[in-house]
Amino acid sequence: MTGPGGEISEAKGRKAAMRALMALAVFLGLAAFIFVLSPPARYDWAKAIHVVAVISWMAGMLYLPRLFVYHCDAEPGSVQADTFVVMERRLLKVIMLPAMIVSWAVGLWLAWTGAFFLEIWFIGKLVAVLIMxxxxxxxxxSARLFAEGRNDKPARHWRIVNEVPTIAMIAAVILVIVKPF
Ligand code: HEM
Structure with missing residues (x-):
């Protein structure tokens, strides 16, 4: 974005990115801290961090396609469209990306510690998480295309895309909790 408003927005964006980095540092610090605990407590703490990260990632995955649905109605270049661009970029950089990194890092550590890699339920969960x-x-x-005013998909497309993380999330949770296979 250009102009004085754009510069303020860029500055805010940099601050938001700094906050995201700090949040990631806190998560990593917490991960380092739990290594001094006994192995069973360490595993439970890691699982708690994993679930918190997963909830944060899912919140963004379910909200972003909804923002795209509303964004479709905004005239490209309008104040409303620019507001959506900023909201989408921050959601991705500040919440979703750090949350996805922590979910993967801690999830893989849990799988390695629990020796789950050859379990059918875990392989199924991995497929659901790869789809996610x-x-x-x-x-x-798609957020980059929206930011460049190049989205050519209708609102209906984003409503359908909204279902992908929903279905993958339901599958991942059932596979890891019920462990049916
Ligand atoms: C990003 C890659 C992921 C990996 C490698 C991974 C792996 C794991 C592993 C190994 C466990 C421990 C299972 C146990 O102790 O029985 C676990 C727990 C859990 N995961 Fe994931 N996971 C990932 C992402 C997700 C996602 C996307 C969700 C939800 C949408 C999710 C939901 C959960 C839940 C709810 C638990 C706690 C289950 C329980 O203790 O009963 N995970 N995950």
Missing amino acids: SWAHGYLAK
């Missing part, structure tokens, strides 16, 4: 990560990449790419 692909959806994350697709949403990030």
Whole structure:
């Protein structure tokens, strides 16, 4: 974005990115702290961090396609469209990306510690999570197209895309909690 308003917005964006980095540092600090605990307590703390990260990631994954639905109605270049661009970029950079990184890092540590890599439920969960990560990449790419005023998909498309993380999330939770296989 250019102009005085754009510069203020860029400055705010940099601050938001700094906050995201700090949040990531806190998560990593917490992860380092739990290594001094006994192995069972360490595992439970890691699982708690994993679930908090997953909730944050999912909140963004479910909200971003809804923002795209509303964004479709805004005239490209209008104040409303620019506001959506800023909201989408911050959601991705400040919440979703750090939350996805922590979910993967801690989730893989849990799987390695619990020796789950050959369990059928875990492989199923990995497939659901890979679909979720692909959806994350697709949403990030789409946010860039919206920012450049190049989105050519109708609101209906984003309503349908909204279902992908929802279904993958339900599958991941059932597989890891019920462990049906
Ligand atoms: C990003 C890659 C992910 C990996 C590698 C991963 C792996 C794991 C592992 C190994 C556990 C421990 C299971 C146990 O102790 O029985 C776990 C727990 C859990 N995961 Fe994930 N996970 C990931 C992402 C997700 C996502 C996206 C969700 C939800 C949408 C999720 C939801 C949960 C829940 C709710 C638990 C706690 C289950 C319980 O203790 O009963 N995970 N995850």
